[in-house]
Amino acid sequence: MNIILSNASSDPIYIQIMNQIRQSILNGELKAGDSLPSIRQLAKDLQVSVITTKRAYEELEKEQLIDTVVGKGCFVSGANxxxxxxxxxxxxxxxxxxxxxxxxxxxxxxxxxxxxxxxxxxxxxxx
CATH class of the missing domain: 1.10.287 (Helix Hairpins)
Incomplete structure (x- = not known):
């Protein structure tokens, strides 16, 4: 998964992350059951705060696009x-x-x- 952050964007970083993951899910690049990087790993890869990536994942979970399994990680939802x-x-x-x-x-x-x-x-x- 390739996420590109822009300092020039008016969107907060967590929104940029969320939008790019959402788009990957909605256009089929990420399929139901695919695992996402851990919150910590994504934060490290993007060089952002863990709080930022956690918020992006929480928002995607509210939209029912991803599921979080305690101890296992985050996965693309099996939504139909x-x-x-x-x-x-x-x-x-x-x-x-x-x-x-x-x-x-x-x-x-x-x-x-x-x-x-x-x-x-x-x-x-x-x-």
């Missing part, structure tokens, strides 16, 4: 595919809301946004 899909859809909707807000600030009409999205979607599918 529907749950993971729902989580991804929620994140996609948040991004779409950002696009809607931005398009309104640009005084774009709904159809203009749809047309632009369709064009981008088609370009992405062209090899």
């Amino acid at each position: 595919k529907d749950f993971i899909r729902e989580q991804r859809m929620k994140r996609l909707e948040e991004k779409m809301m950002e696009v809607i807000r931005e398009s309104k600030e640009l005084s774009m009409k709904q159809q203009d946004v749809i047309d632009h999205m369709t064009l981008l979607f088609e370009e992405e599918q062209t090899p």
Whole structure:
């Protein structure tokens, strides 16, 4: 697992860690049952406080993306595919809301946004 921290980011370090692990789980790089580095090992690897990595893991556990087994470590949750899909859809909707807000600030009409999205979607599918 490769986590890259940015000092230039406005996000706190634990959020950066959490977001990157979450993304690895949601895009399938990390599968159900995969073990994560221990809190201490991750802190050492990233050269951050143990408290920082612990908080990131706790937040991921609240989201039911990882499970902690006392004495064994942290593992990617066995959450079913529907749950993971729902989580991804929620994140996609948040991004779409950002696009809607931005398009309104640009005084774009709904159809203009749809047309632009369709064009981008088609370009992405062209090899």
